[in-house]
């Protein structure tokens with residue numbers, strides 16, 4: 001008799017994260033980490049965690065943090081949902097809010113975790129092709145659907161959809177949930193949290209991993225009207241009732257208390273991004289306009305797989321996706337100016 005679990009390991013297609021080699025001599029530009037580190041107050045808050053705080057279970061609602069993060073977005077405490085990284089928040093959304101008989105729509109080139117969750121939670125989906133210029137156009141999302149999820153800026157392209165278009169999308173699909181995944185919003189966009197008050201079908205996802213430089217600590221959030229947030233709370237309570245540990249709650253509160261640090265780090269990343277984009281263009285790359293902390297670029301006559309391997313030999317790790325339509329591209333995270341100089345020098349050497 002066959003066992004129902006015997007093919008589980010082969011049946012599910014897993015998400016393949018970017019490699020995380022541990023070595024200080026490598027220049028790591030492959031997983032969109034922020035080179036500047038969290039606000040100094042975050043480290044101070046971590047040093048001040050008391051034995052008593054660790055001894056006790058954390059606040060299961062993370063109420064203080066929820067209220068502070070919601071306030072930063074101009075929202076109320078009952079319009080936010082917290083999770084261990086935005087991946088966990090997204091997984092909860094796929095488990096319940098996005099499950100429907102009609103297909104979930106998302107761009108055919110977007111965060112590669114989406115089809116993995118669709119498979120896991122048995123959510124039917126349809127990938128909507130990007131335009132020739134790799135942009136996401138609202139008019140391409142006119143088909144009947146059970147929900148829509150769009151990273152904005154998109155990953156791995158870096159292209160951003162204007163807020164007016166997000167608004168049009170929400171109005172055109174009043175009966176289904178529209179998720180805007182804003183992992184990279186602080187590097188050049190305006191958050192759709194400004195639209196939450198007017199749209200009960202909107203869920204905006206954010207993370208502390210990128211602009212706040214805290215990827216090593218899992219902190220993410222969803223913002224939306226109360227009904228959607230309550231839906232996520234119900235799913236969470238069915239898994240694990242402690243969304244964030246006490247350490248992550250204190251660290252994130254400290255990060256929210258120093259927005260100046262975040263702004264100045266994001267500005268540095270953006271300046272370095274633009275300088276790197278021009279240098280790459282001069283070396284024969286087509287570079288997509290980016291509103292994120294990475295660039296998506298293809299060389300006019302060198303194959304991306306070869307460039308990826310040659311860079312790795314020189315100690316620089318970028319991301320290469322062996323997928324149709326983007327197999328000619330490299331995704332390059334923005335590091336410090338020195339990191340990018342090392343990347344450019346390695347490329348000079350190769351080309």
Ligand code: PMP
Nearest residue numbers: 085086087111151155183207209
């Ligand atoms: N959404 C997008 C578009 C991403 O690129 C990432 C990072 N890989 C995430 C969500 C998840 O980020 P985290 O779990 O670190 O919050």
